[in-house]
Amino acid sequence: MTHPSAGTRPHLRDLLSRQEVERRYRSPQGPLLPVRNGTSGHRGAVGPAFSEAHVAAMVQALCDLRRERGAFGPRTPPPDCPAGWVVVGKDVRYASDLAEVTAVEVLAGNGIPVVVHQGGRATPTPVVSHRILAENARGGGWEGVILTASHNPPEDAGCKTNGLDGGANTRTGPIDAAANALLDDPSRIRRTHRAEARRIGLVREEDLVLPYVRDLASVVDFEPIRGVPFAATPLGGSAHGYYEAVNEAHHTAIHVVLPEPDPASSLRTRDWDGRLRGDPSSPWVMQAVSGLRERVGAPLLGANDNDADRFGLEDASGVVSPNHALCVLFDYLCRHRRFRSDLGVGRTIGTTHLLDRIAETHGRPVTEVPVGFKWYVEGLEAGRYVLAGEESAGLCVPRRDGSVWVTEKDGIAAVLLFMEVVGRTGRDVGSLYRDLEARYGPHRYERVDTPATSRIRARLQALSLDPAQVASLLSGRRVAGRAVERVRTGDGVKVVLEGGIWVLKRASGTEDVVKDYREEPGESLDTARRASAELDAILGLESG
Numbered sequence: 001m002t003h004p005s006a007g008t009r010p011h012l013r014d015l016l017s018r019q020e021v022e023r024r025y026r027s028p029q030g031p032l033l034p035v036r037n038g039t040s041g042h043r044g045a046v047g048p049a050f051s052e053a054h055v056a057a058m059v060q061a062l063c064d065l066r067r068e069r070g071a072f073g074p075r076t077p078p079p080d081c082p083a084g085w086v087v088v089g090k091d092v093r094y095a096s097d098l099a100e101v102t103a104v105e106v107l108a109g110n111g112i113p114v115v116v117h118q119g120g121r122a123t124p125t126p127v128v129s130h131r132i133l134a135e136n137a138r139g140g141g142w143e144g145v146i147l148t149a150s151h152n153p154p155e156d157a158g159c160k161t162n163g164l165d166g167g168a169n170t171r172t173g174p175i176d177a178a179a180n181a182l183l184d185d186p187s188r189i190r191r192t193h194r195a196e197a198r199r200i201g202l203v204r205e206e207d208l209v210l211p212y213v214r215d216l217a218s219v220v221d222f223e224p225i226r227g228v229p230f231a232a233t234p235l236g237g238s239a240h241g242y243y244e245a246v247n248e249a250h251h252t253a254i255h256v257v258l259p260e261p262d263p264a265s266s267l268r269t270r271d272w273d274g275r276l277r278g279d280p281s282s283p284w285v286m287q288a289v290s291g292l293r294e295r296v297g298a299p300l301l302g303a304n305d306n307d308a309d310r311f312g313l314e315d316a317s318g319v320v321s322p323n324h325a326l327c328v329l330f331d332y333l334c335r336h337r338r339f340r341s342d343l344g345v346g347r348t349i350g351t352t353h354l355l356d357r358i359a360e361t362h363g364r365p366v367t368e369v370p371v372g373f374k375w376y377v378e379g380l381e382a383g384r385y386v387l388a389g390e391e392s393a394g395l396c397v398p399r400r401d402g403s404v405w406v407t408e409k410d411g412i413a414a415v416l417l418f419m420e421v422v423g424r425t426g427r428d429v430g431s432l433y434r435d436l437e438a439r440y441g442p443h444r445y446e447r448v449d450t451p452a453t454s455r456i457r458a459r460l461q462a463l464s465l466d467p468a469q470v471a472s473l474l475s476g477r478r479v480a481g482r483a484v485e486r487v488r489t490g491d492g493v494k495v496v497l498e499g500g501i502w503v504l505k506r507a508s509g510t511e512d513v514v515k516d517y518r519e520e521p522g523e524s525l526d527t528a529r530r531a532s533a534e535l536d537a538i539l540g541l542e543s544g
Contacts, residue, residue, distance in 0.1 A: 108191075130166075225423045289314070339402050350515075482501060
């Protein structure tokens with residue numbers, strides 16, 4: 001159910017001050033929770049789940065792993081390539097400012113040189129990936145640390161790592177183990193004060209904006225964007241200043257709304273459940289810029305989340321579903337880029353299958369991966385995708401010549417690409433999606449997050465790791481009157497039925513919630529919903 005405060009701005013009394021965040025960060029109350037890297041780093045509420053102790057322990061673990069292997073990511077450098085610098089990025093949260101100081105001091109204390117953006121400004125996730133790849137193409141051995149909790153509410157903070165491939169680190173088990181040992185015994189953590197580290201050359205401040213912004217022309221065709229009054233907003237996040245830099249570098253005229261960083265989230269609007277998430281694909285979150293697109297006469301307004309790896313779009317049709325946007329952009333790129341024919345589309349397990357239909361038309365392969373953009377890194381680096389995307393508003397594309405751009409989600413490039421689409425076609429994204437529906441038929445889709453007991457979560461997690469049991473439970477059965485065509489386990493349980501209907505059930509890693517994804521070709525979700533309910537009974541996921 002939608003919370004009564006959804007779409008409204010918070011009261012200032014409900015927000016954490018910088019002083020309160022610092023108190024929780026430096027002096028958390030109660031026992032510390034363990035470091036636990038999920039699909040994108042370690043996140044938690046500032047205090048027992050995310051504190052100075054957590055950041056120091058996690059970064060010291062990275063340093064120890066780098067000393068042992070030459071890198072803290074999954075790949076190790078060649079023998080003739082010494083370990084290089086670490087780019088430290090962050091979002092605009094108060095806790096991220098504090099965590100950046102901790103991370104830099106621990107890296108410097110271990111003799112690892114660090115690059116940060118000059119003047120202490122935030123640095124988006126895709127910009128860190130871009131810098132790593134640029135340096136490593138020249139023979140460096142660079143990696144990254146990003147202090148961000150992405151779109152999470154402002155009371156949360158996070159720390160994630162990027163390896164030599166520029167992508168989210170998939171080798172996080174050793175980080176968790178080493179960091180948690182250091183939480184118990186912090187005596188091995190080394191630190192050098194930031195001023196001293198700067199004096200001895202272990203910290204370098206640079207402009208990280210311009211190299212990335214100038215290079216965007218290798219991904220985006222700016223010609224159709226020039227002269228059109230598009231609009232964009234960082235929604236108070238780390239993309240602040242980037243669209244202004246795009247205007248200057250590429251002679252565009254993008255109106256930037258809500259342009260300033262908003263570390264307290266005071267200018268944001270609450271999501272469907274009343275929480276202050278920064279998800280730019282949510283209509284409730286986008287209420288923060290309601291009416292501004294019409295006021296500036298823009299055919300499209302693009303938005304980003306706190307670390308600028310997600311995108312949101314609003315046009316005359318309203319806030320565009322990420323699934324719809326991915327389909328429009330993939331079809332556009334197939335028609336307007338001369339990529340090799342073996343480049344296909346990547347979609348996460350919970351993303352629309354309409355992408356498969358479009359790929360078939362264009363003669364391109366489809367790759368399905370688990371939830372988490374880290375599963376795309378190898379394919380992005382190898383140049384396998386026209387587009388890699390996920391239903392939670394993340395995507396990445398190659399450069400216009402087909403070579404790798406970044407190996408992370410890039411919300412800034414995504415917004416600019418949709419501006420290119422609208423500028424070239426003269427149509428908004430919503431109407432272009434309706435064209436796809438006319439060609440392929442409608443595809444109805446929903447994701448429902450349902451409260452679940454710890455027993456149900458544990459049951460679903462066990463089934464996810466036991467394909468034989470799932471196969472046995474479904475053997476010979478019809479679900480919602482349909483034959484089972486395919487079952488996938490590992491990242492939840494996904495059941496594909498005849499007629500293109502599918503249901504995916506995934507347990508949240510942090511909350512007593514089951515995420516239920518459903519899609520059905522046609523105008524109704526009735527059969528998919530019935531299938532979901534029957535699968536609960538068959539798989540033993542019913543409450544009570």
